[in-house]
Amino acid sequence: MGTTLDTVVIGGGAMGSAAAWALARRGRQVTLLEQFGPGHRIGASHGTTRNLNPGYHRPEYVAMLAEGLALWDELEQDSGEQLLTRTGIVNHGPDPRLPQVQAALTEAGIRAESLSPDEAAQRWRGIRFDQQVLHMPDGGQLNPEAALPAFQRLATARGAEIRHHTKVVELEIMDDGVRLTLEADGPGASGGYEVVTAAQAVVTAGGWTEKLLAGAAGPGKLRIPRLRVTQEQPAHFRVADDGAMWPGFNHTPGTSPAYGNWYSPVYGMQTPGEGIKAGWHGVGPEVDPDNRSFLPEPVQLAALQDYARAWLPGVDADSLEAISCTYTTTPDEDFVLDRVGPVVIGAGFSGHGFKFTPVVGRILADLATGTRPAPQIFSAAR
Structure with a gap:
């Protein structure tokens, strides 16, 4: 039999790490799956500097800025790391x-x-x-190379499981959750595939999002803006x-x-x-x-x-x-933060998302737990 999980986060970059942190803070069982190893430089979340540029005027982003400034301070205190200069x-x-x-x-x-x-x-x-x-x-x-391990370390301390070198090769949407086929290739991997089911999946796969969702089988069709x-x-x-x-x-x-x-x-x-x-x-x-x-x-x-x-x-x-x-x-450079059936999507950060990382984690956790919807500008159906 396959393993049954509560919430699986697919993609352990900035947004996936923040989602795991936010979910674990709420006492949810969360498993974070990342296809590469810690500190890899293949995606968008490496390096030691990202601008936290407050230069927004639209109310949704300004509200996220205010929340984000407070959350970065909280993360620095909780982790003991300097994340923002x-x-x-x-x-x-x-x-x-x-x-x-x-x-x-x-x-x-x-x-x-x-x-x-x-x-x-x-x-x-x-x-x-x-x-x-x-x-x-x-x-x-902001320092991504310090922030990502901090999110993951704090999530692990609250019970989250972090699995690197674990690729989701198939995502199947079912009536009551998702079925994932996993391939592990890291140290100690025995080869072959593992099938797990989960009540829901949070997809934060960055540049791999369309590839993953395009292959999603099952009832309904996931439609998001082109990435x-x-x-x-x-x-x-x-x-x-x-x-x-x-x-x-x-x-x-x-x-x-x-x-x-x-x-x-x-x-x-x-x-x-x-x-x-x-x-x-x-x-x-x-x-x-x-x-x-x-x-x-x-x-x-x-x-x-x-x-x-x-x-x-x-x-x-x-x-x-x-x-x-x-x-x-995305075509309009606004993010995708939405839930479609058992799949929560965090994608399309369009080169200006890193400053909002802890807020995005909170929003994705809200969507996964049914707490509140994301702002309409981030709808997958727009």
Whole structure:
């Protein structure tokens, strides 16, 4: 006979680890399945820096920001780990939404101040600022390589089971739950397949979500927005001005010819020991997550170097190390957080989800326990 479980979380990246943590806090029996080993660099949750950029004005995201700031503080206290370095975030450029962002954050009690480019340059001389600047002191950098083990460690302490090197090769939806066929390939694995049943599954499989759900058999049809998986190729640039201070930053272009060689807005931050990370947002080549080159696209990389020469005077644009990660993006860049039958889906974080990780874990736990629905903008049926 197969094993019968309560809640299975499929995918042990940021969102799956947070969902396991949130469910275990509620006393639920939870098993987290991750196809790769701890600390792998194949998906979207590796590296030591992600910007916690508070630059939102839509009420759903602003509410999640306020909750997330409190939850990150709580996680640091519970885990004994520093997960967030509050360097602040500066968003700049001819973005007409910046006044709306400032008003929305101020109303929510999240600090935001407008600066002129000259005022900003006096504080952060490594960056050349463009037209208008919004400084958000409550933002900073999160550390995925510390956060994921912290979530999993706290979940395990409350009874969760974490199984690495365990791939779900088939998900079958039944009237009363799900049936999973598992393949384990890690140390000590005996080979062959294992079949387990569960009352429900939380799918947080990142770039593998569509592959997993496309093969789901059983009653009903799981429909979600199309998920586009891209290989993003930011780079770490060597710091040339050792005295410069570095907040996280986001630079939105305008429509004039001066921005003609831009691919998208640019984000960036300092990664201690590695340099200043900068990258285009969500414009890398579309890939199969099981067959990636991990190599930078040379034209995009050259354009990123041109950006660094023009806008980041504190770095050496000719001294860099390219890095690689994946985005899984919905058409509207809003997340998918919903429940369809016995399957809870957390997907499509579109390159801006990591800051919300503990809130997403709470929402997924709400959906799994029937506590409350997610905001409508995250509906799978939209």
